[in-house]
Amino acid sequence: MAILEDKIREQIKTLFEALQNQVRIVNFTQEFECAFCRMTREMLEELGHLSEKITVEVYDFVRDAETVKRYAVDKIPATALVGEKDYGIRFYGVPAGYEFTSLIEGIIDVSRRKPNLSQDILTELAKVDRPVHIQVFVSPTCPYCMFAVRNAHRFAMASSFITADMVEVTEFPHLVVKYNVQSFPKIVINENHALPGLPTDTEFVRAILNAIAR
Amino acid sequence: MHVPGFILDTVSSEHSYPLDQNVLYDILILGGGPAAMSAAIYAARKMLNIAFVTVDFGGQIRETSEVENYLGFQSINAHDLIERFQQHVKSFRLPIGVGARVEAVFRNDGLFTAVMEDGLRYTAKTVIYATGARHRQLAVPGEKELIGRGVTYCSICDAPLYKDRKVMVVGGGNSAFTAALDLSRGNATIILVNNARGWQADAILQRQIRDYKKIEFLDLHEVVRIEGGDRVEGVTVRGRVTGEEKTVAVDGVFIEIGLLPNSDPVKNLVELNERGEVVVDCLCRTNIPGFFAAGDVTTIPHKQIIVAAGEGAKAALSAHDYLVQTSRL
Ligand SMILES: Cc1cc2nc3c(=O)[nH]c(=O)nc-3n(C[C@H](O)[C@H](O)[C@H](O)COP(=O)(O)OP(=O)(O)OC[C@H]3O[C@@H](n4cnc5c(N)ncnc54)[C@H](O)[C@@H]3O)c2cc1C
Numbered sequence: 001m002a003i004l005e006d007k008i009r010e011q012i013k014t015l016f017e018a019l020q021n022q023v024r025i026v027n028f029t030q031e032f033e034c035a036f037c038r039m040t041r042e043m044l045e046e047l048g049h050l051s052e053k054i055t056v057e058v059y060d061f062v063r064d065a066e067t068v069k070r071y072a073v074d075k076i077p078a079t080a081l082v083g084e085k086d087y088g089i090r091f092y093g094v095p096a097g098y099e100f101t102s103l104i105e106g107i108i109d110v111s112r113r114k115p116n117l118s119q120d121i122l123t124e125l126a127k128v129d130r131p132v133h134i135q136v137f138v139s140p141t142c143p144y145c146m147f148a149v150r151n152a153h154r155f156a157m158a159s160s161f162i163t164a165d166m167v168e169v170t171e172f173p174h175l176v177v178k179y180n181v182q183s184f185p186k187i188v189i190n191e192n193h194a195l196p197g198l199p200t201d202t203e204f205v206r207a208i209l210n211a212i213a214r
Numbered sequence: 215m216h217v218p219g220f221i222l223d224t225v226s227s228e229h230s231y232p233l234d235q236n237v238l239y240d241i242l243i244l245g246g247g248p249a250a251m252s253a254a255i256y257a258a259r260k261m262l263n264i265a266f267v268t269v270d271f272g273g274q275i276r277e278t279s280e281v282e283n284y285l286g287f288q289s290i291n292a293h294d295l296i297e298r299f300q301q302h303v304k305s306f307r308l309p310i311g312v313g314a315r316v317e318a319v320f321r322n323d324g325l326f327t328a329v330m331e332d333g334l335r336y337t338a339k340t341v342i343y344a345t346g347a348r349h350r351q352l353a354v355p356g357e358k359e360l361i362g363r364g365v366t367y368c369s370i371c372d373a374p375l376y377k378d379r380k381v382m383v384v385g386g387g388n389s390a391f392t393a394a395l396d397l398s399r400g401n402a403t404i405i406l407v408n409n410a411r412g413w414q415a416d417a418i419l420q421r422q423i424r425d426y427k428k429i430e431f432l433d434l435h436e437v438v439r440i441e442g443g444d445r446v447e448g449v450t451v452r453g454r455v456t457g458e459e460k461t462v463a464v465d466g467v468f469i470e471i472g473l474l475p476n477s478d479p480v481k482n483l484v485e486l487n488e489r490g491e492v493v494v495d496c497l498c499r500t501n502i503p504g505f506f507a508a509g510d511v512t513t514i515p516h517k518q519i520i521v522a523a524g525e526g527a528k529a530a531l532s533a534h535d536y537l538v539q540t541s542r543l
Contacts, residue, residue, distance in 0.1 A: 003220070004220055005219075005220075008220060008222050011222055012222065015224065043220065096218065096219065096220055096221075097218040097219070097220075097221055098221050098223055100220040100221055100222060101221060101222055101223045101224055104222060104224065105224060118332065120332075139371060139372070139374045139375070140218055140374070141218050141279070141370050141371065141373075141374060142368075142370070142371040142372075143272075143276035143277060143368075143370065143371070144270075144276070144368075144371065145371070146223070147270075147313075170374050170375075176375065180363070180444070180445065181375065182362060182363050182364050182366075182372075182375065182445060182446075182466070183361075183362045183363075183366045183368075183371065183372045183375070184368075184371045184372055184375075186362065196361065196362025196363070197361070197362055200315075200331065
C-alpha cells in the first residue's frame with residue numbers, strides 16, 4: 001500500500017516540476033528494518049518516482065560501513081539530501097507530520113543549489129569559520145518545529161562549516177535524556193549550547209556565532 | 215508513537231506572489247488564522263487590491279488535532295481544515311508574505327504603513343488586523359526560569375515527552391481539557407488544577423476525560439510557585455478556601471489559562487481594553503477610521519474558529535464599504 005496519499009502525491013508532483021538540478025536522497029536503514037526505518041525508506045522511494053530529478057540511494061547501516069562513515073551517520077533511520085556536494089542536511093527518524101514539509105522544501109532548495117535566505121543572514125553566516133553541528137529535536141506532532149528545521153537546513157546549505165540534523169526524538173528516547181529535551185523544538189549547537197523554543201532567523205544565527213565565539 | 219501522517223505545508227514557509235513595497239494596497243490583511251483567511255476571501259471577491267502578511271497559516275488551529283465544532287464537519291483533522299482554508303485563499307492568487315512578523319502599524323495622512331520585523335514596509339488604505347492571540351503566562355516564581363525545562367504552553371508539541379510521567383495541567387477551560395486529553399494518550403498521570411470553582415470546559419470535553427483513571431481534579435487551587443533547578447520537580451499550590459499550601463512532585467507543567475491578544479504592534483495606534491484586546495464594534499470597526507480588526511485579537515468574547523471566520527468576513531465587507539463611502543477606490 002502506498003504511504004503517501006494520492007492528493008499529497010499530486011501536490012508534490014506539481015512542486016517538483018520546478019526542480020532545477022539533480023537531488024540525491026541518501027537513506028540509511030538495515031536488513032531487519034525497524035518500523036520507522038521501513039516507513040522512511042518506502043516514503044522516500046515513492047518520492048523518487050515523482051520526479052526524474054530525484055534519485056534515492058538506500059544503504060545498510062551495518063553492511064555499508066564505508067558510506068555510513070562518509071555521511072557521519074550515527075543512528076537510523078537517517079536521510080541526507082545531497083546536491084553537487086553534501087551540504088550536511090540530515091533527517092534522523094521519519095520526517096512525518098510537519099517535518100515532511102521540511103523534507104520536500106529541503107529537496108527543492110537543494111535542487112536550486114541555494115537556500116532561500118536574506119542577504120543579512122547570509123552575511124552573518126559568512127562569519128562562521130569553524131565546524132558547527134546543529135541538532136533540532138522535534139516531535140512528530142509539533143506544528144512549529146518545521147520552521148526551526150528549515151532554517152537549520154538552510155544554514156547548512158549556506159555555510160560549509162555547518163551541518164544540521166532534524167532529530168525526531170521520540171524514536172531515540174535516550175537522546176531525550178542526554179540533551180535534556182523538555183519541549184519542542186529544542187535546538188542544540190555543538191553539543192553544549194541549547195536554545196529552547198523557536199528562535200527568529202536572526203536569533204538563531206546569533207546563537208550560532210555565540211556558540212563559536214572565541 | 216502516534217505519527218500524524220505526512221503533512222505538506224509549503225505555503226507556510228514560501229510563496230510565489232511576494233508583496234510589493236511600492237504598491238498602495240486597498241486592504242492589507244495582517245495575520246494568518248481563520249479571521250484573516252476569511253477576510254482575504256471576502257475582500258478578494260470584491261476584486262480589491264489586497265495583500266496578506268502573516269507569520270504562519272492556521273494560527274492557533276495548528277495547535278490542535280481535531281476540530282469538532284466547525285459547521286459542515288462533525289469532526290475534521292485540524293491540519294486538513296487549515297489546508298482547505300489555505301487552498302481557498304490561494305485560489306485568488308493574492309500577494310502573500312508568509313514568515314513575516316509585523317512589528318508596528320502607523321497611520322500617516324490617512325494611510326497605514328505596516329513595518330515588518332526585517333524592516334520591509336507595506337502601505338495600504340485600510341488594514342484588517344487579525345493577529346489572534348498567544349498563551350497567557352501564570353506569572354509565578356519559577357515559571358520563566360523553567361520554560362522549556364518542563365514548563366510548557368503547547369500540549370500538542372510536548373505531550374509526547376510525558377508518556378507515563380506525572381504532569382500538572384493548569385486551567386479549567388477547553389484548552390486545559392484538550393491538554394489533558396493529549397497527555398492521557400501517553401498514559402500520563404495528570405493533576406488538573408483550576409483556581410476557579412468547578413470546570414469551565416465544554417461538557418463534551420469534560421465527559422471525554424472523566425473516564426480516564428489517572429487524573430485528579432483540583433479546583434479552587436492556585437499555583438504559587440514552580441519548583442526545580444535545572445528542570446521542573448514540582449509545583450506548590452494553595453487552596454483558595456483553606457489557604458493551605460502543598461507541593462506536588464511533577465515532571466512537567468502545562469499552562470492553559472487563556473490567551474493574551476497579539477496587539478503589541480498596534481498598541482500606540484488603536485484603542486485597546488484593559489486586557490489588551492482591540493476594541494471593535496459590531497462592524498469590526500476600531501476607533502481609527504479605515505483600521506478594522508477581527509478574531510481573537512479583538513474584544514469579541516467567544517474565541518472560536520467559526521466566530522473568527524465570521525468576524526473576518528464582516529471586517530472585509532466593512533473595509534469595502536469604507537473604501538466606497540470615502541471614495542478611496
Ligand atoms: C489548543 C487549542 C485548541 C482549540 N480548539 C478549537 C476548536 O476545537 N474549535 C474552535 O472553534 N476553536 C478552537 N480553538 C480556538 C481557535 O483556534 C481560535 O479562536 C481561532 O484560531 C482564532 O482565530 P484568529 O484568526 O483570530 O487568530 P489565530 O488563530 O490566533 O491566528 C493569528 C494569526 O496571526 C499571525 N500573527 C500573530 N502575530 C503576528 C504579527 N505580529 N505579524 C504577522 N502575523 C502575526 C499568527 O501567526 C497567526 O497566523 C482552539 C485553540 C487552541 C489554542
